[in-house]
Amino acid sequence: MQCGVLFDFDDTLVETTIHFNAAKEKFAEIMSSLNFPAAEALETLNRNDIRNVRHCGGFFKECFPRALGQTYDYYCNVNKRKSDCKLKKEIEDLGWQVYEQPAEPIENAGAVLEILYRRYPLYLATRGEPSVQNARLEQSGLAHWFKKIYVLSEKNTGAYRQIAIEQRITPQFSWVIGNSMKSDINPALRAGFRSIYIHHPHTWDYEDEEPIGGHINVESLLDILNIIC
Ligand SMILES: [Mg+2]
Numbered sequence: 161m162q163c164g165v166l167f168d169f170d171d172t173l174v175e176t177t178i179h180f181n182a183a184k185e186k187f188a189e190i191m192s193s194l195n196f197p198a199a200e201a202l203e204t205l206n207r208n209d210i211r212n213v214r215h216c217g218g219f220f221k222e223c224f225p226r227a228l229g230q231t232y233d234y235y236c237n238v239n240k241r242k243s244d245c246k247l248k249k250e251i252e253d254l255g256w257q258v259y260e261q262p263a264e265p266i267e268n269a270g271a272v273l274e275i276l277y278r279r280y281p282l283y284l285a286t287r288g289e290p291s292v293q294n295a296r297l298e299q300s301g302l303a304h305w306f307k308k309i310y311v312l313s314e315k316n317t318g319a320y321r322q323i324a325i326e327q328r329i330t331p332q333f334s335w336v337i338g339n340s341m342k343s344d345i346n347p348a349l350r351a352g353f354r355s356i357y358i359h360h361p362h363t364w365d366y367e368d369e370e371p372i373g374g375h376i377n378v379e380s381l382l383d384i385l386n387i388i389c
Pocket residue numbers: 168169170171172338339340
């Protein structure tokens with residue numbers, strides 16, 4: 161029997177969605193200044209973003225900036241106005257700037273990892289482009305706590321099973337911790353892991369899914385110490 165603790169990264173250990181939301185807010189302001197319906201444009205943006213992710217087959221960094229440009233073009237089109245190349249580039253740059261934001265650890269992330277590190281092998285499974293995620297991990301100062309870091313294009317049941325096999329950990333005695341029902345909790349439960357869902361107030365609605373049940377809910381990283389230790 162080998163125990164391990166497998167963490168998610170974005171919005172579990174570092175703030176991520178707040179940076180996307182800040183870009184969306186600036187985008188809404190621009191759309192509003194053009195007399196385009198800002199609230200509706202945000203919904204269109206979200207649909208375009210999700211469509212791009214599906215089309216690219218993963219969370220590639222160009223998906224979000226491209227969705228911003230596409231959404232601007234869409235409202236120019238339906239309002240029979242000419243798309244302004246310079247403004248479109250400014251709008252797409254709002255998306256690119258998200259990846260330049262500092263990877264700021266969530267409160268107590270370092271302290272909690274330090275405590276758990278003394279007891280269990282820690283692993284990290286994050287989704288996205290390796291160049292982006294590896295740089296953010298380095299920047300966060302949290303990378304050294306993990307025995308192995310996985311940057312995956314999709315976090316599904318097969319991926320969690322594969323990690324358990326590779327690391328020779330027994331899912332029934334191990335934990336998966338994350339803020340997404342869709343990418344962390346449900347697939348981990350299906351792979352036989354014990355799971356802790358950490359509520360984060362800003363989570364992309366793409367990550368919404370009905371819980372299949374059997375997980376533990378907590379409000380903060382500190383709470384997991386009461387469960388695992
Ligand atoms: Mg996450």
